[in-house]
Amino acid sequence: MIICKTEVLHRSSGTRQTMRPLYKHPRKGQKAPQDPATKTAALAWLRHDGRTAGLLATAHQHMDLEQHLRAALPAALQSSCHVLRFEDGQLTIGVPAAAHSAKLRQLAPRIASSLEKRGWQVNGIAVRVQATLSRPLGGVVAPNPVGRPNQIGSPGIQAFADLQDKISDGPLAQAVARLVARRRET
CATH class of the missing domain: 3.30.300.180 (DnaA, N-terminal domain)
Incomplete structure (x- = not known):
């Protein structure tokens, strides 16, 4: 950090005195510190x-x-x-x-x-x-990247395939079968 110095001439004594400011100037890429006086x-x-x-x-x-x-x-x-x-x-x-x-x-x-x-x-x-x-402090929840749906790994697909074998025919079994078939294609 770069520290700026200021010279002050005292009226009564006529002497010069070097004073340092309350804050330091930041280097490039660093955030400027807040002046405590504003707080x-x-x-x-x-x-x-x-x-x-x-x-x-x-x-x-x-x-x-x-x-x-x-x-x-x-x-x-x-x-x-x-x-x-x-x-x-x-x-x-x-x-x-x-x-x-x-x-x-x-x-x-x-x-x-x-x-x-x-x-x-x-x-x-x-x-x-x-x-x-x-929610996070910003209030915005980051969505999935565009064009990249949540991916199920091969252990997850195998777990769904095992589940498909264990459940009886019905809407749930059909949905699991579609999921397994779709994920195995990719």
Whole structure:
């Protein structure tokens, strides 16, 4: 990284002093670091207004609670559970699927006691399934490349052929037979 220096002439003493800026200019191909002053200015503005100050306090509270919630959850559920609301001791957790919801309802008493040990007064836990939580952060799910359908390997085709031999005649058997025939042709 290239560091820019600035010389400053002090009016009172007449001496020159070299000062370094708060940030460094990036080299080619690197992202420019964000100036920390812009973050603090935005936070100061949010704290200044009465309505946004409450919003900022709620956001901080939810972030802290979500961090403690993740510490109380099993490793498999930590990345998929999010705090949606916390009002009057009632915690609402958002999950991406019904399976997560069922598991959290089983773990609710243990989670509540763990959060109480960490200083949170949790009287109840509600779980809401939200399909949008299963999407990546960009919100866009990458489709298969155009012209390339999902491929079934030879072990998969053999498994379908074995299944075809085991099921009785009917619509399912016909569909499996068409699938096996189509995949063996390619």
